[in-house]
Amino acid sequence: MAYGNVVTAGLPSVITTALTLSSSDNSLASGGGVVTDEGGAEVTARGICWLPNNATPTTANPKTTDGDRSGAFSSAVTGLLNGTTYYFRAYATNAYGTAYGPYIPLTTKVVPTLSTNTPSISTDRPGVASAGGNITNDGGANITSRGVCWSSTNSSPTIADAHSSDGTGAGNFSSILTGLDASKKYYVRAYATNSAGLAYGNVVTAGLPSVITTALTLSSSDNSLASGGGVVTDEGGAEVTARGICWLPNNATPTTANPKTTDGDRSGAFSSAVTGLLNGTTYYFRAYATNAYGTAYGPYIPLTTKVVPTLSTNTPSISADQPGIVFAGGKITNDGGAGITEKGVCWSSTNSSPTIADSHSSDGSGSGDFTSTLTGLVATKMYYIRAYAKNSAGISYGNITTPALPSVTTGDVTLSGTDISMATGGGNVTNEGGLEVSARGICWSSSTSAPTITNSSFTKDYSRGGIFTSSLTGLKKGNTYYVRAYATNPLGTIYGNVVMFVIP
Structure with missing residues (x-):
């Protein structure tokens, strides 16, 4: 008895058919295969399997199950990811195992x-x-x-x-x-x-607005005022709800937290009126525009305000022949960068810092020296006087001056040739000091080298300025006397130099 070789029925034979992506859903594809030979046992399962980026998917990976036995079958693939290359192959399983067809790659589409x-x-x-x-x-x-x-x-x-x-x-x-x-x-x-x-x-x-700053101009009549503005060239992504200009002194980055104007809304050009500027200060201005996204700023523009004039007050002097009239004036050394529009002197007997709200003169315009005539004064009163000058930056005042004490010198003393108890002296009031001299004369004493009208004998020889003569009486033989002239105005009494003489 003889036997032939032992054989076993083989695995199935299967091929993979083309895969097609869904035209409406990138996660879906359709494909399938053909079981061309069931091998030695009935095919109990068939379908396709796949893996991304791998050429050897198996039934341990994602797969479809599409009936049994031999012949063609169709498969519906789901769950694919965008922009991925998958490798598909058909499979068929019988009692001897699972056979695979050749793999077919398929790349899914990507979203835009x-x-x-x-x-x-x-x-x-x-x-x-x-x-x-x-x-x-x-x-x-x-x-x-x-x-x-x-x-x-x-x-x-x-x-x-x-x-x-x-x-x-x-x-x-x-x-x-x-x-x-x-x-x-x-x-x-x-x-x-x-x-x-x-x-x-x-x-x-949507973005912030776009805005530019336009030129600033100082007021020609008021240094605290300026005009300017800006242009909102683009509102950005939301309506501009506020626009204007903002400024700071000596700072190039003003914001809306600083002084500002508010000049309407939306896009386009706008004008701004600036107030409250200080003299002699450099300000930095920039336009702003605000929408729902925030505030945008234009480039900054500097502007320097003018300064008030610089001046001094001349010392006043009273008219020697016209009581109640004083001559004064001032000197404007700097016009502050703007023309002097008015100048003069103001005065008061009660206000120690007189202004143009008090009595004042008006002495033209322009810089330099000027002279003022003060009228209507009471010659026995003390006055406070100061010069003033105006330009577009405002008004400024010079130093305050007041009339001074008089100036007086003592003359020589001449003894009487017939009476040793008498002598002739005098003095000279060279300057009344801006107020009328109300008393003048000489005082003398043998007991003090600094005689005054309170501790010595004295004469009263009229008033006002100029040379005067006085008679000394009550002199005693053998005494040494000290003599000096005096002059009194509302500010007080001033004394001249001391002259000494001896009664032999």
Whole structure:
């Protein structure tokens, strides 16, 4: 008895048929295979299996189960990821094991790549903005919808929020955003859909406004005032709700927290009136514009205010022949960068810092020396006097002067040739000091070398300025006498030099 070789029925034979992606859903594909030979046992399971980025998927990996036995079969693949290369192969299983067909690669499509354009608000239609996007890559599939979505509360808006629908296809597109509250801040991003799914561009917010600062001009009549303004060239992504200029002295970065004007809203040119400037100060001005996204500033422009004049007051002198009239004046050494429009002297007997609210003269315009005549004075009173000058920066005053004590000298003494108890002396009031001299004479004493009208004998020889003569009486033989002249005005009494003589 003889036996042939032992054989076992083999594994099935199977081939893989082409795979096709769904045109509407990038996660789906259709394919299948053909069991060409069941081998030595009935095929109990068949289908396709797959893996991403791997050429040897098995039934331990994702797979379909599509009936049994021999013949062609179809498979529905699900769960595919975008932009991924998968390797598919058919399989067939019988009692001897599982056989695989050759692998077929399939790459899924990707969602589009796109960016969002910066939105801008309509200048003539509040609540309407324009935006859009640019689809730079369709992902290998047709763009079936595109547009822009926006929200004032969701910082990552989606098509579940307000959105536009702006046709199909790749490339640039424009969108109109309507129904916006122009005073609110919005988050905006473009979207696009293909069979791989929905993609979004970057989230943008409409920008700050754009504003420039226009030239500043000082008032020609008031140094505390200036005019200027700016131009809002672009409102950005929201309506400009406030605009104006702000400023600081000696600082190039003023903000709206500093002094500012408020000059309307929206875009375009505006004018500003600046007040409260100080003399002789460099200010830095810049325009500002505020919308829902914040405040933008234009470039700064410096402006230096003028200064009031610099001047001094001349010492007044009383008229020798016209009581009640004093001559004074001043000298303007610096006009402060602006023409002197008025100058003069002001005076008062009660206000120790006289102003032009008190009595004053008006002595023309221009810098340099000037002379003033003060009238209506009471010659026995003390007056406070100071010069003033005006320019566009304002009014300034010189130093305050008051009439001085008189100036007096003592004359020689001549003994009487017939009476040793008598002598002749006198003095000279060389300057009344700006106030009328009310008393003058000489005083003498043998007991003090500094005689005064309170501790010595004295004469009273009329009043006013000039030379005067006095008679000394009551002199005694053998005494040494000290003599000096005196003069009194409302400021007090002044004494001249001491002259000494001896009665032999």
